[in-house]
Amino acid sequence: MNWLQVIYQYTMGGIFFVVTLSLCLYFRAADLKNRSDKKAVIYLILGFFGYLIFHVVWIVLASPDR
Amino acid sequence: MELELLQGPPINKIIFYGVIIGYFTVVLGLGALFSTQTRTTKDFFFSGQRFSGWLIAFSCVATVIGSYSFVKYSAVGFRYGLSSTTTYLNDWFLAPLFLLGWMPILYYSRVTSIPEYFKKRFDERTRSMAIIFIMFYMVGYIGINLYTLGVAADAVAPLDKVVLQYFPGASSVDAEGVMTATKISRLIWATLVAIVGAIYVTAGGQSAVIISDLIQALFMLLAGIAIFFLGIHLLGANNPEHLGGFSAFWNGLPEGHRLPFSGFTQPEKFPMVGIFWQDFFGASMFLYFGNQGMIMRFLAGKNVNEGRRATYAVILLLMPLSALAVSAVGWIGRAMLTYDLIPKDFDPEHSFVLITARIVTNPLLFGFILAALTAALMSTIDTLLNASSAIAVNDIWKPFICPGRKDKHYLNMARIFSSLFAFTGLLLVPLYMSFNSIYVAHATFTAAVSPPLIATVIFGILWKRFSARAAFLTLFLGGILMGLSVKWPDLIKPLAALHGMEPGTGYNYMRALYGMLLCSTIAVIASVIWPNRNLADIEGLWIGSLDAAKRRFKGGVPNDREPGQKTRLRLVGTEQDIPDTAEALEKIIVSVGPAAAEKMKARTGDLVYICDKRWWLGGLHSVHATLAVDAVEEGVALLAPTAIKYGALRMGEDVTIEKTI
Secondary structure, three states: OHHHHHHHHHHHHHHHHHHHHHHHHHHHOOOOOOHHHHHHHHHHHHHHHHHHHHHHHHHHHHHHOO | OOOOOOOOOOOOOHHHHHHHHHHHHHHHHHHHHOOOEEEOHHHHHHHHHOHHHHHHHHHHHHHHHHHHHHHHHHHHHHHHHHHHHHHHOOOOOHHHHHHHHHHHHHHHEEEEEEEHHHHHOOHHHHHHHHHHHHHHHHHHHHHHHHHHHHHHHHHHOHHHHHHHHHHHHHHOHHHHHHHHHHHHHHHHHHHHHHHHHHHHHHHHHHHHHHHHHHHHHHHHHHHHHHHHHHHHHHHHHHHHOOOOHHHHHHHOOOHHHHOOOOOOOOOOOOOOOHHHHHHHHHHHHHHOOOOHHHHHHHHOOOOOHHHHHHHHHHHHHHHHHHHHHHHHHHHHHHHHHHHHHOOOOHHHHHHHHHHHHHHHOOOOHHHHHHHHHHHHHHHHHHHHHHHHHHHHHHHHHHHOOOOOOOOOHHHHHHHHHHHHHHHHHHHHHHHHHHHHHHHHHHHHHHHEEEEHHHHHHHHHHHHOOOOOOOOOOHHHHHHHHHHHHHHHHHHHHHHHHOOOOOOOOOHHHHHHHHHHHHHHHHHHHHHHHHHOOOOOHOOOHHHHHHHHHHHHHOOOOOOOOOOOEEEEEEEEEEOOOOOOHHHHHOEEEEEEEEEEEEEEEOOOOEEEEEEEEOHOOOOOOEEEEEEOOOOOOEEEEEEEEHHHOOOOOOOEEEEEEEEEE
8 A cells, every 4th residue: 555655755745845835934925914925825735735635535546445 | 768769660651741840830930920029038038928827837848748758657657557647746845935935036036047046146156056057957958859859750750761872971781881871860850850949949939939838738738648548448448358448447457556656665666755755856846946947937927926827737737637648658558468458578668659559540640649749859949948048148148248238139149049059959969879878977967966956046045044155065065975976876875774775776766865965964054154144135035035026026115915806908009109129118108097007906106917808818919017097098008009019919909907016
């Protein structure tokens, strides 16, 4: 199965994702009072979980025990 | 890179030449069409920053997919199944830094190249080193692409008989003579493509590149997806269990091939952990943060939000589709092997050619596949020519050789450099033909310089203390340490062992992580010892000062918190015209009434974007301007006739106007 791989990828990639997103918010590169910046941040978070769910569902569907 | 691209089944020469001639005619036509609209260096390199996100997104895909992608990922898909998609589906992690940091910094600081960013953020010395790194990579890569194309085209339509007839030096029929004729045949094809590429890039600049890339991307995606569904149909009709097409495909894949990832450390040549790091730091980060051609694509957008939309489309939609398009042949081939539809000793390296020939039996459709391959080859070359020219003009010619000239002069030089780089790339082709080691050396060099370059960019964006000296040391020492790891791969052993890899394996895959860790260490230590103290000098060039970049970009206080709505107005020419010069075209003013301004939430002095009402033109007919809210008749926008002509807009027709900032 691929659970170790998905955990590893989303942990390592997730650390990079969260740290860089947090820095952008902290330094106001993304200003949440600006509507387009706010939308971008929401899309970023949705995209992250979208890909995660996509991979998890894929693994479940490809599972021989299903 | 697989070079024996189209060996195998006989291919209808009439279709092949028809496709080639038709394709060349289209791209040359695009070059001619856009030559009249390319009047400034901003037009030549960034298409006047006028394009819509969807157009940029397709263009990015064409740049990412090369013809070798089809060959490489077909083989990977055959060997390792659906995990061949790994490298196409892991780019989202870098999206925050790219969308919220890197792209706005470049756009609002009006930076035209990565070396120019290094100059502004650090110093001249760091820029010079970046120029060496990037130009070596790009010019070498132009040569490699031309060589690949020559080999591919020669395999389909060899000209060796023509060569033997007309070149006495190659007239021998012995093995050596035939080899010489083959080399000349490949060189002729490479020359032909270099000439066509140089002409349309030189004439039409970035606009010609982006529009031809749109066509190329559509060809590539449609061809790959068509092959997938034709393969599904073939499997449905030929499996012994009488399963439907998709069930036959799914059941035909071994269980491990259905998963999205390969084993964590196995197989040795495709371990998930190695692929992840190699692709993330070595390929994806380089693509978005270090690839001049890709960055120029995003900067060609009408505003930062449009660049963001393009990024969403690329990473969330087009990359998954591309993964399917380039790998499908391999997956179908593996299922065919299960049902004994191909021999057991089938060589996966040739899967793209041989499986495609089995799946696609219609000659016209096969011609379409050939067109897609040609498109894949051309789309990489055109990007490289335009990007190399941008660096040559903006980072070498303009600051060092001929400063202070009018924009027209630099536009002419940009065109000359495009042609020169095509010619230089062509000169490299015989070298690649003769010495495989040069190709290997170029690939090794690229792998070695990526982590130092990327680490320098990332620290430059994120950390104000990261100084010019620290940046130079990161590039210089990082490059040396990467070189040492090539000479002594055991340096990477601890990282590979930490991830459970067998001794002696996986070093190449972990090199990018090794490089990033070391370069980051150098960057931090050097910045602690020699911190950057001139914060005023780096305003607008790191994420903590984007407001300053926006102010400088606009020349006033940004007005972007309330986006406002697009408004549709009738375009009317002013009585007083502006001069047709690059300088005047940078200061276009559009006048609208108060109601239209209110709808846009815009005020006098804001930057706006005026576009033809036909959205499907993707911004081809458009222009940027500064807004003046005046006592103008409502429903009307007043613009100087020269500006209307420059934006290819139509006087008296409706346009949409939206606030940029």
